[in-house]
Amino acid sequence: MDAMICAKGLTKSYGTKFALNNFSFTLGAGRIMGLIGPNGAGKTTALRCLMGMASYQGNLAVLGRNPQHERMAMLKDIAYIADTAILPNWMTVAQLVEYTSGVHPKFDLAKANCFLKQTEIKRHSKISELSKGMVTQLHLALTISIDAKLLVLDEPTIGLDILYRKQFYEQLLNDYFDESKTILITTHQVEEVEHLLTDLVFIKNGNALMNIEMEALESQFLELRVSDSNLEHVRKFKPIHERKNLGSHNLIFEGVAASELVDFGHISTPSVADLFVAKMS
Amino acid sequence: MNQLILGFKREYWEHKKLMVIMPMLVTALFCIVAMAATWSEEYRINGQSLELHSKSLNATGQDKTDQQVTKADEKAFIAEGLKVGSADQTSEKFWFSGVYLAAAWLASIFYALSSLYNDRRDKSILYWKTMPIPELQIVLIKLLFAIVGFSAVAVAISWLAGAVLMSYAQWVFPSEILADDPASMGFSKLVVWPILAIITGLFWCAPIYALVLYVSAKVSKMPILWLIIPVIVIRVLEGVLFHTQHIYGFLDAHSPFTLLARFSEMQSGREFLTTYWVDSFASMVLGLVVAAFFVWAAAWCRENNFDI
Numbered sequence A: 001m002d003a004m005i006c007a008k009g010l011t012k013s014y015g016t017k018f019a020l021n022n023f024s025f026t027l028g029a030g031r032i033m034g035l036i037g038p039n040g041a042g043k044t045t046a047l048r049c050l051m052g053m054a055s056y057q058g059n060l061a062v063l064g065r066n067p068q069h070e071r072m073a074m075l076k077d078i079a080y081i082a083d084t085a086i087l088p089n090w091m092t093v094a095q096l097v098e099y100t101s102g103v104h105p106k107f108d109l110a111k112a113n114c115f116l117k118q119t120e121i122k123r124h125s126k127i128s129e130l131s132k133g134m135v136t137q138l139h140l141a142l143t144i145s146i147d148a149k150l151l152v153l154d155e156p157t158i159g160l161d162i163l164y165r166k167q168f169y170e171q172l173l174n175d176y177f178d179e180s181k182t183i184l185i186t187t188h189q190v191e192e193v194e195h196l197l198t199d200l201v202f203i204k205n206g207n208a209l210m211n212i213e214m215e216a217l218e219s220q221f222l223e224l225r226v227s228d229s230n231l232e233h234v235r236k237f238k239p240i241h242e243r244k245n246l247g248s249h250n251l252i253f254e255g256v257a258a259s260e261l262v263d264f265g266h267i268s269t270p271s272v273a274d275l276f277v278a279k280m281s
Numbered sequence B: 001m002n003q004l005i006l007g008f009k010r011e012y013w014e015h016k017k018l019m020v021i022m023p024m025l026v027t028a029l030f031c032i033v034a035m036a037a038t039w040s041e042e043y044r045i046n047g048q049s050l051e052l053h054s055k056s057l058n059a060t061g062q063d064k065t066d067q068q069v070t071k072a073d074e075k076a077f078i079a080e081g082l083k084v085g086s087a088d089q090t091s092e093k094f095w096f097s098g099v100y101l102a103a104a105w106l107a108s109i110f111y112a113l114s115s116l117y118n119d120r121r122d123k124s125i126l127y128w129k130t131m132p133i134p135e136l137q138i139v140l141i142k143l144l145f146a147i148v149g150f151s152a153v154a155v156a157i158s159w160l161a162g163a164v165l166m167s168y169a170q171w172v173f174p175s176e177i178l179a180d181d182p183a184s185m186g187f188s189k190l191v192v193w194p195i196l197a198i199i200t201g202l203f204w205c206a207p208i209y210a211l212v213l214y215v216s217a218k219v220s221k222m223p224i225l226w227l228i229i230p231v232i233v234i235r236v237l238e239g240v241l242f243h244t245q246h247i248y249g250f251l252d253a254h255s256p257f258t259l260l261a262r263f264s265e266m267q268s269g270r271e272f273l274t275t276y277w278v279d280s281f282a283s284m285v286l287g288l289v290v291a292a293f294f295v296w297a298a299a300w301c302r303e304n305n306f307d308i
Helices: A043-050 A069-075 A093-103 A109-117 A134-143 A162-176 A213-218 A228-235 A272-280 B002-059 B071-089 B094-117 B135-172 B177-180 B187-202 B206-218 B223-242 B246-253 B255-265 B269-279 B281-304
Strands: A003-014 A017-028 A033-034 A057-062 A078-081 A150-154 A182-186 A199-202 A207-213 A221-226 A241-244 A246-253 A266-270
Touching: A003 A043, A003 B071, A017 A043, A017 A182, A017 A199, A033 A043, A033 A109, A033 A162, A033 A272, A043 A150, A057 A266, A069 A093, A078 A134, A093 A109, A093 A134, A093 A241, A093 A246, A093 B002, A109 A134, A134 A162, A207 A213, A207 A272, A213 A221, A213 B187, A221 A228, A228 A246, A241 A272, A246 A272, B002 B094, B002 B135, B071 B281, B094 B135, B094 B187, B094 B206, B135 B187, B135 B206, B135 B281, B187 B269, B187 B281, B206 B223, B206 B246, B206 B281, B223 B246, B246 B281, B255 B269, B269 B281
Parallel strands: A017 A207, A033 A182, A033 A199, A078 A150, A150 A182
Antiparallel strands: A003 A017, A003 A057, A199 A207, A221 A246, A221 A266, A241 A246
16 A cells, blocks of 8 residues: 555644644555544644645655655645635636646646536636635635645634535545545534545544544444343443433444344444444544 | 746736736826826916916017917917926836836735635635645745736836827927937836846845745734734833834835835936945845845645634
8 A cells, every 4th residue: 555644653733732642543545544533633743744834843745745854745746725815815716727727736626627617606706705605615626626636625624614515525535535535624513525435534632532444333333232130241341432412322332242242132243433433433 | 947937827827916906096196197297388388378378479579379380380489388297206217117016016915814714714725735736836926926927017007008108208299309308218118127126125135035935824813903003012011112113114115115115216326236235235134134034934834724
């Protein structure tokens, strides 16, 4: 597996507070990784380090390059959506497309125009006049028109309604992603990206709490729904999380074989959201 | 090359209103002043001419009334009056373009002060930073645009305004007045002097603009206060502690407005070139070193400390 991102012992502090504390992970080509964590966990800081927008300590290679020293060369192969509200409001759509097309060597103008034709965005409109959903479409059009090897998304759908959020991820998969592309995404809306992900990293207090491939999730974690009568028996297997659910109990286990628990209740694979809550608590 | 052109285009797209409004205001002001001056000058000379003409006719024994003064006689006297009136304006070689340049450079100070601050405040810097363009290049483009871009647009508008005002003058006054008028707007005053001022301004005023850009890239709020207050503090501290004004004097000398004021006082282009490019060459080089430092510092802030 060619590593698109390789972070080892990534550390970043603001004064005495550590935003990243010995954070390590690896992301291979053709993968979609979800970087999930609560507010202030260090997700945005990690992405900024990857993009060469923040200094750091530790070892970090993005596309085989050092983001701090080879940022310009690296940016030719990376696309980044930091937030849907960061496009310059004073520009018109046509100006932004012309600018991006002119300065980015891997920007495909025909692809951008084709994508924009499918939307209701007018080329002469100012960005400040567009709705937030339209700005997202525009940003996505610009981003996927760059033939980037790596796409980094930092809460790309925050503040959007469910229709635009669905549309965003559909277009991302249909128009951008293939086996040669890699995506790193942070979001709070875990349920919406769960089915896209191939890799999952939970981050808390600047540290990787869990780093797992989605294929391995099923074998490593399981969720058991049990009645009150079996609760004390299964607690002996040390669940990592437990919650009450309409007359039954849902318990999440790590590293316990399904055969050991099958007699006590219904077994399933926990959702990423439930796993996240379990790990964070 | 394409990146550079688009860099300048981006600045123009964002700030074209500010670039155009100031020279247009100056033009409007000139038009009002010209019309008012025309009216008062005509009134004064007409009255003067009729009075003089009557006296001269009486002296020669001709007995013409005011009503009998011909139009041609009147024009001749107006022409004479205007020549006398404009003779004392010969030293004002640069005032017309100078006002445009002053307005442009005032606007460009505000441009420089906001250009690296506004995109941090609205977070659009995060988009710009995804483009493979070095921050140093962005800061240098803004520096060039502030000094040269604004003034070039202002000078172009001054040429148009000059042409309009000259046409107006030709329509109002007899042609023989304008042909001989030494204060009329000639090629050197409209074209050569402003270009000379812009080129000199680029090198001479670079430290001031670089300082303004650094403030714009560094501060988290109220950049105008962060520009003005430290200069006042430096002036006071330097004066109180060392009884000198070297730093403030340097900043003042390299200000575009001081440059324009001195430029307006000079009698020839040669004097101006000698003053700035020969006599003050060491100060110009020092200014460029200071400018290079502030440009680098602004680019560093953009790279490493851009959050507000």
